[in-house]
Amino acid sequence: MSIISPLAQSLTPYVPGEQPRTDIPWIKLNTNENPYPPSPAVQPAIEQAIAHLPLYPEPTSRIVRQAVARRHGLTEQQVFIGNGSDDVLALCFPAFFQGQELPVRLADITYSFYQVYAALFGVPAETCPLDDAFQMPVDAFCQGPCAGVLLTNPNAPTGLSLPLCAIERVLQAQPDCLVLVDEAYVEFGAQSAVGLIDRYPNLLVVRTLSKSHGLAGLRVGYAMGQPPLIQALTSIKDSFNSYPVDRLAQAGAAAALADDAYTQHCCRKITHTRAWFTQALRERGFDVLDSMANFVFARPADGDAVGLQAYLRSKGILVRHFDAPRIADRLRISIGTDCHMQALVEALDAR
């Protein structure tokens, strides 16, 4: 008998990218944050909300749901708001997968938090390998019954995207289970599945303000789907934490979502930087996958990703390495400003 539960003892938690001390001027390209500040509309909105902090926030984040609905041409009843998309993803496990007896299906190389949630909620997981070109195993996702499919588009850490027709193929092959499309990086060039929501009652699209809106520190994410899916998520939320999104976060998120022109402007700058940086790496012998995200997944010519990561760190540049089968010879490098990426290229040339 132990004070600590068998579950807590058994968990292998997710390890987030390093958040270093901010008093050293790191060039931080290890957690896919946006190098640009959030919309100028965010600060006054948050300041105004301060006066209302004695009161609990609106439990369903109504002003954020309205802003999401307006942005995507949906109704408020088709939107769920969470404390970051990680919170939304976690709630999906009890809402859709727990107790289904079948496994959730996901790629072997994808966002590693899904496996952590599966273990936490006691949901079996079935991994399907990406092919040799790191493409999503769409056929495997379609074959046979499962409790749900977890699909990241574009995928992380590869950055490769799927066309909508591939996602539709999965939606049609698995009409009785939830197909979750995690679109954390979709604003950097991939096709969104949001337009399919009215046709597929089994589709849930999850997004975050952390990458495209420069608000990783505010912790707001959202899910979009038909009302029964949103109701299931709400009922799980209200059985766990009624107020996951605070007043400051609601005010800031609503303001950021309303300023779509600013978001598009920042995302365009990042995709422009990504294009020349990809080319610069390829000219230096790297194998770089065609990224549709705000990062690239690159293999140095000698395959010594760990050595290169340590070297870049010595130059004040942080990048991410995953010590996992098939990808240990690669680094995931977030796209910063032109200036950040130039500094990285200069460091490569000085090695």
Ligand SMILES: *Cc1c(COP(=O)(O)O)cnc(C)c1O
């Ligand atoms: C960053 C990321 C998330 C988490 O986003 P938060 O909203 O910051 O919790 C979810 N899914 C993927 C694929 C991500 O890369």
